Amino acid sequence: MSDPTSLTIAAARKSLGKGEISALELTDAYLAAMERARILNAYVAETPEQARAMAKESDRRLAAGSARRLEGIPLGIKDLFATRGVHTQACSHVLDKFKPTYDSTVTANLFKDGAVMLGKLNMDEFAMGSSNETSYYGKVINPWRRKGSNAALVPGGSSGGSATAVAAQLCAGATATDTGGSIRQPAAFTGTVGIKPTYGRCSRWGIVAFASSLDQAGPLARDVRDAAIMLRSMASHDPLDTTSVDLPVPDYEAALTGDIRGLRIGIPREYRMEGMPADIDALWQKGADWLKARGAEIVDVSLPHTKYALPAYYIVAPAEASSNLARYDGVRYGLRVEGDDVISMYENTRAAGFGTEVKRRIMIGTYVLSAGYYDAYYVKAQKVRTLIKRDFDEAWGKVDVILTPATPSAAFAPGEITDPVQMYLNDIFTVTVNMAGLPGIAVPAGLDSGGLPLALQLIAKPFDEPTLFRAAHVLEDCAGFSAKPDKWW
Amino acid sequence: MPVDSKMVRRIARLARIKVSEEDVPRLEGELNAILKWIEMLDEVDTSNAEPLTSMVRMQMKMREDVVTAGQDPDAVMANAPTKDDSFYVVPKVVE
Numbered sequence: 199m200s201d202p203t204s205l206t207i208a209a210a211r212k213s214l215g216k217g218e219i220s221a222l223e224l225t226d227a228y229l230a231a232m233e234r235a236r237i238l239n240a241y242v243a244e245t246p247e248q249a250r251a252m253a254k255e256s257d258r259r260l261a262a263g264s265a266r267r268l269e270g271i272p273l274g275i276k277d278l279f280a281t282r283g284v285h286t287q288a289c290s291h292v293l294d295k296f297k298p299t300y301d302s303t304v305t306a307n308l309f310k311d312g313a314v315m316l317g318k319l320n321m322d323e324f325a326m327g328s329s330n331e332t333s334y335y336g337k338v339i340n341p342w343r344r345k346g347s348n349a350a351l352v353p354g355g356s357s358g359g360s361a362t363a364v365a366a367q368l369c370a371g372a373t374a375t376d377t378g379g380s381i382r383q384p385a386a387f388t389g390t391v392g393i394k395p396t397y398g399r400c401s402r403w404g405i406v407a408f409a410s411s412l413d414q415a416g417p418l419a420r421d422v423r424d425a426a427i428m429l430r431s432m433a434s435h436d437p438l439d440t441t442s443v444d445l446p447v448p449d450y451e452a453a454l455t456g457d458i459r460g461l462r463i464g465i466p467r468e469y470r471m472e473g474m475p476a477d478i479d480a481l482w483q484k485g486a487d488w489l490k491a492r493g494a495e496i497v498d499v500s501l502p503h504t505k506y507a508l509p510a511y512y513i514v515a516p517a518e519a520s521s522n523l524a525r526y527d528g529v530r531y532g533l534r535v536e537g538d539d540v541i542s543m544y545e546n547t548r549a550a551g552f553g554t555e556v557k558r559r560i561m562i563g564t565y566v567l568s569a570g571y572y573d574a575y576y577v578k579a580q581k582v583r584t585l586i587k588r589d590f591d592e593a594w595g596k597v598d599v600i601l602t603p604a605t606p607s608a609a610f611a612p613g614e615i616t617d618p619v620q621m622y623l624n625d626i627f628t629v630t631v632n633m634a635g636l637p638g639i640a641v642p643a644g645l646d647s648g649g650l651p652l653a654l655q656l657i658a659k660p661f662d663e664p665t666l667f668r669a670a671h672v673l674e675d676c677a678g679f680s681a682k683p684d685k686w687w
Numbered sequence: 688m689p690v691d692s693k694m695v696r697r698i699a700r701l702a703r704i705k706v707s708e709e710d711v712p713r714l715e716g717e718l719n720a721i722l723k724w725i726e727m728l729d730e731v732d733t734s735n736a737e738p739l740t741s742m743v744r745m746q747m748k749m750r751e752d753v754v755t756a757g758q759d760p761d762a763v764m765a766n767a768p769t770k771d772d773s774f775y776v777v778p779k780v781v782e
Contacts, residue, residue, distance in 0.1 A: 299762040397742040411742075437750065443743060509725045520702060527703070529775050531766035540778045545705035557704055561714065562721055564702040565690065574688070575725070580738030582731055587739060618717060619724050635742030660743060 202227040203367040207271050207424040210370055214260055214270045221256035221270025224370075225249050225314050228272045232316065232368050237687050240363040242277055242335045243285035244317040252314040259312065268431055269312035274369035276360050277318045278325055279305045279415075280404035284315075288406040289333040290323045292526045292551025294533040302404025303436045304373060304415045311431040316369050320359030323553045324523065325380055325408045328624035330358025331612055332555045340388060340609050341366040341683040345649035348686075351609040354384030354624075360418045361388040365683060371419040371428050375405060377412045378511055379605075379628030382640035382655060385418055386604040389642040389651030389681060391425045391674070392418045393667075394628075396660045397635035398443035399429075401436030409518035410441075412511075412632045422641065422671045426450035429663065445661060453664035454671040459493030461669060464597030468504040469627060471606060477646040478603045485601055485643055485654045488676035489669070497597050501589040506582050507630040512622060513566050513579035514633075519556075520563025526551060558618065587634040594659050599669045602627050604640040604653035627655060637663050639670045643677040651681065689719050 202224050205213060213219045229246050249272065256270035280286050280298040287293035301309070309315070322332040329352040330338040340353040341362060353362040357374035361384035364372050374381040376394035385392030393416045400415040407413065417428035430450050436442040465486055470479070486496050528534035528547030535546035552560065566575035593600065606626055615621045631638035637660070640653040654673065658666035690698070695715045699706040706714065760773040769776040 296766050299765050437748070440747065441742075443745065444748070503731065506728055506731055509727045512721060512725060513728075524703075528768060529777055532768065534768035537778070540780050541703070542705070543778050544703040548703055549705035552704065558714070558717060558721075560702050560704065561695075561698050561718060565694075565698050565718070565722075568698070568701060571688070577738050578728055578733060580740070581733035581736040582728055583739040584736040585731065585733065588736075617720075619720060 203231050206420050207370050207427050210271060215265065221253040221260065221314065222250060224270060225253035225272050228316055228369060235366055235368050235687050238339045238341060238362050238366055239336055240320055240338055240359045240366065240368055241274065241317045242289060242320045245284055245315055249314050249316050256312055256314060266312035268308060270314060271370050272314045272316050273308060274316050274319045274360060274363040274372040275305055276357055276373050276375060277321050278375050278406045279373055281305055281315065281318065285318050288324045289321045289335050290551065291334045292533050292548065293531065296531050300404060303401035303434065303438060304405065304432045307434055308431050319363055319372060322356035322358065323556050324406065325356040325375055325377055326555050326559055327355040328383055328621055329615065330355040332553055334553060337612050338362050342388060342609060342650055343686065350612055352612050354387035354609065356380040357384045357418060361385055361390055364390045364418050364420060371417055371424055373415060373432065374418045375413060375415050376632065377408050377515060378632050379625035381416045381418060382628045382638060383605050383624055385640040386651065386653035387609040389679065390418055390420060391422050391639065391641055392416065393425050393429060393639040394631065394637065395429060395433065395663055396637045398441050399433045399661065401434060401439040401442045403436055403438040407522040409515040410522060411518060412515060422667060422674045423451060423454060426454060426667050448664050450663060450667050453668045455668060456672060456675065458489060458669055458672045461494045461599060462497050462597040463489050463494045464497050464499035464593055464600040466499050466501045466504065466600060466602060468501050469602045471626065474606060478652060481644050481652050482603050482654065485673060489673065492672050492676065499593045499597055499600065501593060503582065503585045503589050504630055507586050507633050508622060508626055510579040510582040511629045511633060513575050514583065516559040516563035517567050517576050520560045520567060523560055583633050586630055590634045590636060598665055600657040602655045602657065604628065604655040608646045608648065608650035608652055631657055636660060637666050639666055641670050641673050642679040643673065644679065645681055689722065690715060
């Protein structure tokens with residue numbers, strides 16, 4: 199067999215089922231690829247012993263004819279997910295040496311379905327960032343490079359390790375999380391597929407909390423089918439997360455019919471931003487033309503509060519983060535830096551443990567929640583959020599799915615964006631979806647003039663992931679995106 | 688509403704993050720740049736909007752009031768940076 203790491207999850211599932219390859223051979227191929235690709239810094243912890251033990255168990259099950267849905271499929275796990283006895287630090291120094299005594303619901307679901315864990319993936323610290331430059335474990339390098347250039351590019355963030363690992367074939371698929379675009383933006387920067395499901399579809403239990411009303415887990419995968427396969431296993435109703443929804447999990451793969459005749463696709467005029475690169479505008483038009491050619495109806499829609507989503511997000515998310523991150527106090531887990539009294543111990547621990555961006559967001563959050571400012575900032579932002587959701591609710595009267603660009607640019611260089619607000623603007627097309635709790639998917643759709651991947655985003659109604667996957671699958675088929683990064687590492 | 692250096696120190700204290708004097712001007716500038724950008728929201732008429740409190744309308748679930756986890760102090764204490772038996776150790780808080 200040729201390189202086993204080139205198999206999609208669907209293809210690996212078939213090969214494993216037929217006995218053309220063993221789960222252990224597949225896992226070993228990934229472990230070797232990970233070792234060769236350490237320069238990309240995608241993994242912060244490799245777990246070869248556990249991976250091989252899990253793969254051997256998968257081989258036993260495959261031989262016994264009792265294979266589960268993801269039997270023997272090697273996955274990378276974002277460092278935000280609690281994994282029993284294994285490095286779980288949200289890539290922060292404040293969680294120094296933390297090894298949970300339990301598994302997150304999402305990873306437990308994946309392991310229950312037979313998936314193999316290869317290791318923990320790098321990310322922006324506490325998922326706060328759009329370039330994977332804020333990790334305590336150093337930046338992640340995008341496997342893609344501009345045509346004719348050796349200069350490093352960022353993989354996007356916060357799930358930058360997940361995106362790089364999938365794009366560089368260092369895992370068959372990866373878990374990720376998305377609070378403002380942290381699955382879809384890195385997917386767009388690396389030519390991979392990433393879906394943020396509806397808020398409540400995946401349990402948040404055991405995922406290090408950033409902004410609880412926005413955080414959702416989802417997969418990063420090589421294609422739409424693989425994302426559909428992974429999400430089916432990740433999603434569940436969980437009594438341990440009261441916001442997880444008690445709805446059956448559909449067979450998303452069954453939704454990939456290739457038929458979108460009569461589907462109404464909305465094009466929101468407010469997403470045509472000033473200064474948007476011509477490549478992205480052209481790709482967006484192309485996407486609409488492709489879907490139309492496959493029998494969909496293209497409808498102009500208006501989402502008037504689009505431009506207010508990002509500033510409102512930068513009130514809501516830091517506010518919730520300042521509350522969630524109050525638990526890192528040097529007492530129960532993680533780093534502790536002593537002081538003269540208990541307060542100085544807290545202050546020293548948090549000063550040493552949190553990075554610059556995390557501190558900045560905690561301080562913004564603390565300020566907007568402080569006495570006298572709460573109504574002007576937090577309540578106002580939550581009202582704006584209602585208006586954003588209302589915009590979408592009105593659009594759903596006319597369309598089934600909305601098509602937008604995924605990001606305002608292709609991947610950029612490390613250190614290129616130093617102004618926080620400029621960095622935040624990366625999420626301008628993705629953050630509305632989190633604010634309204636909707637499902638959104640980024641699908642690679644073409645290359646820019648420099649040979650870097652660009653993606654389009656599709657958005658659907660709450661819990662209508664089946665329609666979202668169906669439309670994404672057709673979009674993927676039309677785009678025929680098959681480019682891969684040169685293997686320079 | 689811009690923040691001044693006094694407010695930066697106050698926020699840092701509330702957030703329990705030690706901030707050195709030389710970092711105050713930088714933080715003041717960064718926080719003000721973000722807060723100024725957020726002021727864009729003043730343009731939005733929110734008089735007809737309630738604050739969003741949940742994504743999906745659903746009934747909160749009730750469960751039996753029984754212990755479902757716990758009784759495992761070793762697991763709870765496993766990651767404590769300093770401990771004494773089954774107790775967390777903190778600097779003296781009461782004289």
